[in-house]
Amino acid sequence: MGLSYLSVINIRNVKNASLNPHDTLNIICGENGSGKTSLLEAIYYLGRTKSPRTRFLNKVVNVEENSMTVFARLKSNKIKQIGIEYKKREGSRLKIDGRKATAASEVAYALPLLYVGSDATLHMYRGANYRRRFIDWGVFHVEHRFLDEVKQFNRILKQRNAALKKKSVEALTVWDKSLVSSAEAIDSMRSEFIIRLAPLFKKYSCLLIQSDEFNKIVMQYDRGWQQDVKLQETLDKALPRDIEVGYTRYGPHRADMKLKINSRLVEDTASAGQLKLLVCALFLAQLELFNMDADQKCIILIDDLASELDKGHRNIFIELLSQLNTQIYVTTTDLDHFCLNNLSNYKVFHVKHGVVTDVVDT
């Protein structure tokens, strides 16, 4: 699974590009400001109906135009083509095999993709939000009822928080029962997922960072409330303070995943390159797990792979990714960042002032 053809129109400085990507590795090379990230952004927009860089799609449309389009043909038994168009003031329109798609989740299932932005390392260690979304991407693809459960939970949480703000304690008891039931379902799906992800993460960490210290790395899941206490009990105890602050402080919306060595957070000790390698290990684990469960393959978009990594580690990462039989798109400013001689199968696309050309076909 992957894209066999991609057309990008008016995404930032890329006014009109057509590509026939390689099944495995696609290296997008160009100088700063040439349009590399914009190409990844186009694929991301197709699969996620949003941009990884901004909440405002009108910023993504080329400044001289009023609309943008991305179209792709897929190597898949099920879905053959996906197209998305955005018009200023009208929003996005998505078509899957010529039929109008009704929900963004439809395309998320049809075109599963992982995005490792140039700021992925920063986000991964900065806050629980990104880590939670990373975990939830995996759970979403394994457990198809996860999305409905999260939507339901968020709806109730909103009502509960509104009741907390109004200090209407009686209304709270109405919400708590369904809140707890949704919370427990979400937690159980997440914790089962982590149980399977953690050993894969450890395997890839050890392959990427060969050191006795990193062999001791552990992935720790925090469900958002104390491990051996029921959520209802936690909510009851927390109520006076929750009323004071006006929101619910415990629950799966506060879940987190932490990486530790000898009980210390890795971000407190590991080097910048090691932290990025651990992020690479997380994505490799995520991909391997996805491949085990799904009947299709996932696309991975990696922006600015070279930064923080030395040439040796970059190539180990690319090799490990290639073994996962996934379609990879990486951007780089310099082809010398890769040991191309060691790679058997790849295509290079050169980008200059938004114009994409196919350079090497192996």
Ligand SMILES: Nc1ncnc2c1ncn2[C@@H]1O[C@H](COP(=O)(O)OP(=O)(O)OP(=O)(O)O)[C@@H](O)[C@H]1O
């Ligand atoms: N809405 C827009 N319309 C036209 N051009 C835009 C728009 N938004 C950004 N650009 C320009 O698009 C160009 C490509 O940006 P992009 O982020 O894709 O570059 P890049 O090749 O990834 O560069 P870098 O190596 O610095 O990350 C930039 O020169 C930027 O100024």
Ligand SMILES: [Mg+2]
């Ligand atoms: Mg870029």
